[in-house]
Amino acid sequence: MASDDAAAVGVVGGWASPFVMRVCVALRLKGVAYEFLQEEPGKKSELLLASNPVHKQIPVLLHGGRPVCESLVILQYVDEAFSGARPPILPADPYDRAVHRFWAEYADAKLPMALRTLRGMIDGDKAAAAEQVAAALAQLEEAFTACSKGQRFFAGDDIGFLDIVLGSYVGWFRAAERITGQTVLDEMRMPRLAAWAARFCGHEAVRDVMPDAGRLVEFGEALRAALAANANAQRM
Structure with missing residues (x-):
């Protein structure tokens, strides 16, 4: 590039x-x-x-x-x-920018801790975490319908701010699915969001940096083992 x-x-x-x-x-x-x-x-x-x-x-x-x-x-x-480089990341319309920022902050408020719980990175009620993720994604399914206006991404024909924010969790969704054996992005319950996630992962700006789910699972296991070993060493 x-x-x-x-x-x-x-x-x-x-x-x-x-x-x-x-x-x-x-x-x-x-x-x-x-x-x-x-x-x-x-x-x-x-x-x-x-x-x-x-x-x-x-x-x-x-x-x-x-x-x-x-x-x-x-x-x-x-x-x-890098405003001279296209396409823009944020919507041009002030109201659309505000809406996309709102849903981006919503995703960051609802998803990270719950996903870390599902992956076993932190202790917590996995059933409650799964319910929180499902409820958040159901809201974001509705947001996709409103924001995309019938197009392929939240931002329209190409990915933008909200696509990048929510799309960054897709690897974590897949890792959580492998660990729990339960579907996170359920095609039956949220078909539009599931289809969007597949399109997002295939985008040329995304596919080479989207982490593999299996590698994320291995990374989490290694990190937990290292943190446990460090904690044990400090108690000795």
Whole structure:
């Protein structure tokens, strides 16, 4: 991907993070080349701590040596900083932008903790977590009908802000399905959202950065084992 700013763009993150994936998809959608700076799982590099001293979390976008933090903020920054590159990530209409931002924040409020519970990354009631995910996706099925206006994606003919935000969870959906043996994106209950997810995963800006479900399951198992070993070592 060609870009005049290619040498100045970097992404600090981890391949398994849906929040990091968002940044990569946005840059790829804009045609911006970038360097991926992989963090070691369970650790925080000096670069990360220096770039995001407040939250000390991934992702961080580095552009011209300056850090931008928090995935939703980064998506909007990428849209504005590379405004000459098409297509736009956020809708042009102010009302549509507000609606897409609302549903993006809704997804981030309802899905991450419940999905982590389903995958066994944190302790919790798996049945309650499954119900929360199902209820959220049912709402987002209705939102897709309203936002897409009969087109292929939330943003219309091509992926945009809300597509990227919700689509970043699809790998986690699939990993949770493998672990629990239960369907998360049920084609019978939410046919439009299930069809959208398949289209999203096949998009050229997405398919090379969408994590494989089996690899996510293995990553989660390895991370849990490493955290348990570290906790045991600290108690000794």
